[in-house]
Amino acid sequence: MFKFNRSIISSAVLSIVMSALVVLSVVSGNAKMPLSSRNFYSIIGLIRSQLDNVPNTEENVIQTAVGSICTDELDDLLIRVYDSNEKRVKEMFLEDYIMGVVYAEMNLRNNIEALKAQAVAARSYTLYKFYNDGEGVNIHKDGAVICTDYTHCQAWKDPEGIIPAYGKETGQELYSKLKKAVESTKGIVMTYEGEVIKAMYFSSSGGYTESMEDVWYEKLAYLKSVPSYGELANDYYCNFAYFSKSDFAARFRKAYGDNFKAEPYNVLESITSIERSPTGRVKKITIGGVEMSGIAARSILGLRSTNMIFREFNKDTILVITIGTGHGVGMSQLGAITMADEGKTYDEILKHYYSGVELERELYTSIGLPSN
Structure with missing residues (x-):
């Protein structure tokens, strides 16, 4: 491989x-x-x-x-995870870690096929990081290959908290469902041309996912824009954020200092150019004379997505309308839930969102030295 x-x-x-x-x-x-x-x-x-x-x-x-x-008797893999909340590294078996990711990333009441899809996506993303020596580990510590900060890697919550959170009867039911979703896909990852993929995923798209190159300028053939179903039913399909003009300007001045030239009274007019992807997300935007990425503008304003529309609400207030939640690349979790509810299996869901991939049960469960 x-x-x-x-x-x-x-x-x-x-x-x-x-x-x-x-x-x-x-x-x-x-x-x-x-x-x-x-x-x-x-x-x-x-x-x-x-x-x-x-x-x-x-x-x-x-x-x-x-x-x-290194034999087939090895049924799990030990990884080092940086817990962003506790500020320390934890050693976990991969499958235990994946249970915590699925618990944090998805509502356990959802269709189990959606949970399975999430488990495979999370496992693939984790092993991609593992094989690339913790790509992007500048915020990690002590050799951790991945962290629990969802803005950098993947969210994670201890599954032991399920029963206290939901009560004994419901908690045990949901814990069993989570365990089944992870164990039934144990060792399964997505590959493209024999390599484990960088399985990005996000909350909701607003109708279409994004191609990788339109967000992070890295072209990956399996991360292409595809239709995502069920997005209109999402309560967060369309979001409204209101900013006083002084706050709006202050946020960008804090980020860019004296390079930011706009004042509160003309900050909306200082938005002089917007470059959008085919799906409507902002790739580049110029505000106050500063060109920045849509991702940077989203972060500065604390918005749900880069599919942003700017309007004057009144003489003192700016309204920013956003569509969808998250970066838009890879699997839409809401779309996966919709497909599962319509009877699609987890592999059908994954192959819809990740173009041209194969699902393989491999690595620590199938590769090793012969036991004899």
Whole structure:
């Protein structure tokens, strides 16, 4: 699945050091290369394919300890998660972590097929981060590959809080439903051309999702704009935010300092250009002489989405109308719920929102050294 130089393991010795974490390395001659989360399974797969060619000598031994953690008997993966609320790193098994993500990201009363779709999307996103050594970990600590800040990675709540939150009878029912959704999809991820995908998702789209390149200027073939159904029924389809002109101007002046040239009396008129995506979301906008991304403007104003319309409500007030909630890329959670309620299965939901993907049960449940 992952590209790796075969020559480095032609006469490989694997060593294992057990401490707070398992540390693996590959040694070839006098050269030593750390075995990161990104290339772990690539190397294991290549070693597995070459086992018959590895001489049984002291210099070419796959140690029993390594084999024991790389066989099909390994049914979960330990990951490091930065808890943004508690400001500390927690070690969790992946499937336990996914339960917490689904609990935080979706109403557990929703159709279980929507919960399953959320579980697979969350697992795929997490393993994408894992394989890329915690992409974007500048706010993470101590080697965490992902965090619980939903604005940066994924929301997470301890599933142990379900029963206290809902009461014993309902809580046990919802906990069992959550557990079933995660366990029935255990190990399943989405792949595109053999690679685990960056499975973005969000709350609601307003009718169409966004292409990745229209939001973050990174083109990923599986993150294309597609229709999203059931959005009009959303209570938050259309949102209204009111700002005094002085507050509106002050927010941008705080962000951009003296580069921001508008005053409260003319701040609305200072919106001189807006570049929109085909679905209506703001890609770029110029306010007070400062060009910024739609994402930046949304963040400064604390809005639900970048599909923004600016209007004067009265002489002292600006009205900003937004459509949808979230960044708009990948799976719409509301759309997934609608599709599930209409009888679609979780795999049908995922293949609708992520173009050209395959669903595979893999990694820690299917890749490893043979037990014999």
